[in-house]
Amino acid sequence: MNSLFERYNEIHSKLPIYDMHMHLGPLSGIELPWTSAKDMISAMDKAGVKAGFLSSHHAIALSKGGNSISLKAALENPGRIFAYLVVNPYDEEAFDKDVLEFQKHPEAWAGFKFHGSSHPVNLLDSPVSRKALALADKMQAIVLLHTWGGGGPASPIGIEPAIAKYKSAFFIMGHSCHGEWEKAGGILRKYKNAYADVVA
Numbered sequence: 001m002n003s004l005f006e007r008y009n010e011i012h013s014k015l016p017i018y019d020m021h022m023h024l025g026p027l028s029g030i031e032l033p034w035t036s037a038k039d040m041i042s043a044m045d046k047a048g049v050k051a052g053f054l055s056s057h058h059a060i061a062l063s064k065g066g067n068s069i070s071l072k073a074a075l076e077n078p079g080r081i082f083a084y085l086v087v088n089p090y091d092e093e094a095f096d097k098d099v100l101e102f103q104k105h106p107e108a109w110a111g112f113k114f115h116g117s118s119h120p121v122n123l124l125d126s127p128v129s130r131k132a133l134a135l136a137d138k139m140q141a142i143v144l145l146h147t148w149g150g151g152g153p154a155s156p157i158g159i160e161p162a163i164a165k166y167k168s169a170f171f172i173m174g175h176s177c178h179g180e181w182e183k184a185g186g187i188l189r190k191y192k193n194a195y196a197d198v199v200a
Helices: 004-014 037-047 057-061 066-076 092-103 127-139 156-165 181-190
Strands: 017-024 049-056 081-086 109-115 142-148 170-178 194-196
Touching: 017 037, 017 066, 017 142, 017 170, 037 049, 037 081, 049 057, 049 066, 049 109, 049 142, 057 066, 057 109, 066 081, 066 092, 066 109, 081 092, 092 127, 109 127, 127 142, 127 156, 142 156, 156 170, 156 181, 170 181, 181 194
Parallel strands: 017 049, 049 081, 081 109, 109 142, 142 170, 170 194
Antiparallel strands: none
16 A cells, blocks of 8 residues: 555645745744745745745735735746735725736736735725726736635625626635634635635
């Protein structure tokens, strides 16, 4: 009988593994063992992960400059790292500038990232978010949503209207609406363009 490791390698050769939810850089208050692209790729190699899709913590915390950090990491590691463009719903100028920069490098662009806990506004209530979602829909792009239970913009009730409206975009529910697992499952069953991310 083949060992578990041998069976894993056999499956992995036929079914590549992609990490769709990674973060670049340190985060205050949380111990993260791998914060650089180099360290992340080293960990990916050990785990048999073909490629990682990331956003920088800087892009989530601040609207200016952070997305360039993510894009730089993707351009320096082609085929291994892809960058999400984090959308700050309060800063249209920064969003427009970042889109122009990312459009120059489609090979490195993973899609869009929204963080409803750090930017607490419902997706469809922000003109910037609607602009980003319309573009994602047109591109048939990935949209990674930071989700969490307890109500608010990051909760199932907060994200479902956008998933229902933009049917050509692929929505990944980061953390699967942590704490409201059944409602997350309901969204998955209802919408073909919704996917679960079980990291929590």
